[in-house]
Amino acid sequence: MTTLTRKDFSSDQEVRWCPGCGDYAILATMQRTLPALGIPKENIVFVSGIGCAARFPYYMNTYGFHTIHGRAPTIATGLKITRPELSVWIATGDGDALSIGANHLLHVLRRNVDVKILLFNNEIYGLTKGQYSPTSEKGKITKTSPAGSRDNPINPLAFALTAGATFVARCIDTDAKNLQAVITAAAQHKGAAIIEILQNCNIFNDGAFAEFADKAVRNERVRYLQDTDHDTTNFDAAYLLSQHAYPEHAVPMGILYQAETPTYDATFSSQSEKSGDLKDLLRKGYVWEIK
Numbered sequence: 001m002t003t004l005t006r007k008d009f010s011s012d013q014e015v016r017w018c019p020g021c022g023d024y025a026i027l028a029t030m031q032r033t034l035p036a037l038g039i040p041k042e043n044i045v046f047v048s049g050i051g052c053a054a055r056f057p058y059y060m061n062t063y064g065f066h067t068i069h070g071r072a073p074t075i076a077t078g079l080k081i082t083r084p085e086l087s088v089w090i091a092t093g094d095g096d097a098l099s100i101g102a103n104h105l106l107h108v109l110r111r112n113v114d115v116k117i118l119l120f121n122n123e124i125y126g127l128t129k130g131q132y133s134p135t136s137e138k139g140k141i142t143k144t145s146p147a148g149s150r151d152n153p154i155n156p157l158a159f160a161l162t163a164g165a166t167f168v169a170r171c172i173d174t175d176a177k178n179l180q181a182v183i184t185a186a187a188q189h190k191g192a193a194i195i196e197i198l199q200n201c202n203i204f205n206d207g208a209f210a211e212f213a214d215k216a217v218r219n220e221r222v223r224y225l226q227d228t229d230h231d232t233t234n235f236d237a238a239y240l241l242s243q244h245a246y247p248e249h250a251v252p253m254g255i256l257y258q259a260e261t262p263t264y265d266a267t268f269s270s271q272s273e274k275s276g277d278l279k280d281l282l283r284k285g286y287v288w289e290i291k
């Protein structure tokens with residue numbers, strides 16, 4: 001078997017993100033991580049909705065779908081239950097996932113569909129030029145909130161945990177080592193895995209995470225969970241960590257929670273085997289014949 005490299009996962013498409021965007025680092029890390037996972041290239045699919053982050057499938061030399069705003073979880077669910085052998089990844093922004101797509105994200109998580117979700121959180125709408133998003137902080141001044149946003153932000157980790165996700169993690173775009181380790185663990189996880197990736201939009205929300213994510217301060221202000229005695233099977237501890245924010249607390253990075261429960265796609269196929277012939281089912285019981 002030939003060993004794949006980063007190049008094998010890079011497409012011939014011109015990358016159309018702004019120079020300096022955090023998305024480049026995430027793309028490069030993904031392209032470097034996939035070869036080591038040993039998944040046949042033809043079994044990998046990236047599904048996205050709409051947004052800057054959602055351009056991800058174009059740049060991966062794998063199968064991919066660029067679908068409609070907020071609906072990547074729906075398409076990915078359909079794909080996974082009909083083609084369970086595929087490794088299905090979702091690339092989504094905070095607006096795509098948590099505004100128009102929040103309902104869909106909730107259900108892919110609670111059903112524990114075996115898909116891997118990369119949630120690029122830049123706390124802004126990038127593609128549509130800088131409106132506040134569901135993760136923007138209260139008081140955020142943008143074109144759509146000139147007097148400051150009055151909304152309470154969604155905490156993606158708490159959302160995922162309470163929705164029933166079986167793998168919940170957080171990474172920073174520029175911390176390739178940690179991101180690579182978490183992507184690898186997510187790929188090996190059986191069930192819905194979500195990684196919140198703090199991503200710098202240097203055009204519309206530059207430095208959103210700088211006070212703790214900058215290389216110069218990161219080691220004191222971030223808590224790498226793999227270096228602590230955090231038990232990733234402890235839901236209560238994971239929930240508590242999801243509430244930790246700078247400057248009151250160091251910001252947790254890495255895997256907060258991981259659990260093993262049956263996946264939706266596995267139970268779906270075992271159920272369809274049991275349900276028998278569709279024609280017989282339709283003709284069973286009280287039926288009319290229209291003449």
Ligand SMILES: Cc1ncc(C[n+]2csc(CCOP(=O)(O)OP(=O)(O)O)c2C)c(N)n1
Nearest residue numbers: 050051052053069093094095096125126127
């Ligand atoms: C049905 C529909 N509503 C609204 C839009 C406009 N729209 C496109 S992308 C987007 C949000 C992008 O923000 P985010 O998901 O955070 O991704 P980013 O661009 O920051 O990566 C919106 C509101 C759309 N394309 N379709």
Ligand code: SF4
Nearest residue numbers: 017018021052126201
């Ligand atoms: S607008 Fe922001 S998120 Fe979109 S490509 Fe530019 S820097 Fe990246």
